[in-house]
Amino acid sequence: MNIILLGPPGAGKGTQAQRLVKDRNMVQLSTGDMLRAARTSGTEMGKRVADVMDRGELVTDEIVIGLIRERLTSGDEVEGYIFDGFPRTLAQADALGDLLAELGQTLDRVILMEVDDEALVARITARSTCANCGAVYNDITKPIPADGVCTSCGAKAEFTRRADDNEESLKTRLLAYYKQTSPLVGYYHAKDDLARVDGLQSMDEVAASIAKALS
Ligand code: AMP
Numbered sequence: 034m035n036i037i038l039l040g041p042p043g044a045g046k047g048t049q050a051q052r053l054v055k056d057r058n059m060v061q062l063s064t065g066d067m068l069r070a071a072r073t074s075g076t077e078m079g080k081r082v083a084d085v086m087d088r089g090e091l092v093t094d095e096i097v098i099g100l101i102r103e104r105l106t107s108g109d110e111v112e113g114y115i116f117d118g119f120p121r122t123l124a125q126a127d128a129l130g131d132l133l134a135e136l137g138q139t140l141d142r143v144i145l146m147e148v149d150d151e152a153l154v155a156r157i158t159a160r161s162t163c164a165n166c167g168a169v170y171n172d173i174t175k176p177i178p179a180d181g182v183c184t185s186c187g188a189k190a191e192f193t194r195r196a197d198d199n200e201e202s203l204k205t206r207l208l209a210y211y212k213q214t215s216p217l218v219g220y221y222h223a224k225d226d227l228a229r230v231d232g233l234q235s236m237d238e239v240a241a242s243i244a245k246a247l248s
């Protein structure tokens with residue numbers, strides 16, 4: 034089963050993707066994580082996208098489609114993919130459709146995680162990530178453990194805030210979402226693939242709503 038988690042920054046896509054990985058043995062493909070990894074390892078591409086990402090703008094379709102193509106054609110046998118933060122433009126959505134068709138696969142569901150803008154700002158400015166495994170924490174709903182040991186990977190880890198998780202970049206990211214990504218809601222609705230989930234529920238409730246949409 035291949036699914037897309039669609040929604041604005043801070044809707045909880047990464048958190049729910051991590052749960053689906055644990056519960057269903059699926060593979061999370063987050064273009065944001067891949068781009069951050071490219072930056073950390075200092076590749077040419079990583080250097081090229083750094084400023085664009087920090088400003089909160091989208092990197093080119095060509096780069097992210099290339100990243101996804103590379104992963105999908107790697108030949109690994111998996112239970113299914115969770116596309117997290119991809120596609121973000123209509124061109125990316127078309128490319129993903131073509132790529133899956135090429136591989137004889139289908140897109141089974143697109144989950145739209147709906148959260149209002151005010152909640153997004155509050156969530157994002159409270160967010161931090163385990164530097165070891167990428168598990169997402171939130172100062173209010175899921176604080177960093179007092180002993181500094183990540184509840185996901187068990188490592189005594191550093192917990193970092195993303196460079197683009199600030200109010201200025203967030204404004205640009207929200208604009209990018211509404212201008213470039215939100216047309217995908219209509220696109221997938223017209224294809225009968227879309228299920229809407231209230232992303233303001235608790236993490237467990239959101240997970241249950243997603244499970245229902247996938248059943
Ligand atoms: P994310 O972790 O999904 O919030 O992505 C962080 C940043 O990476 C975004 O603000 C963009 O600059 C870039 N990015 C991630 N995925 C994409 C994508 N599918 N298309 C274009 N840019 C992306």
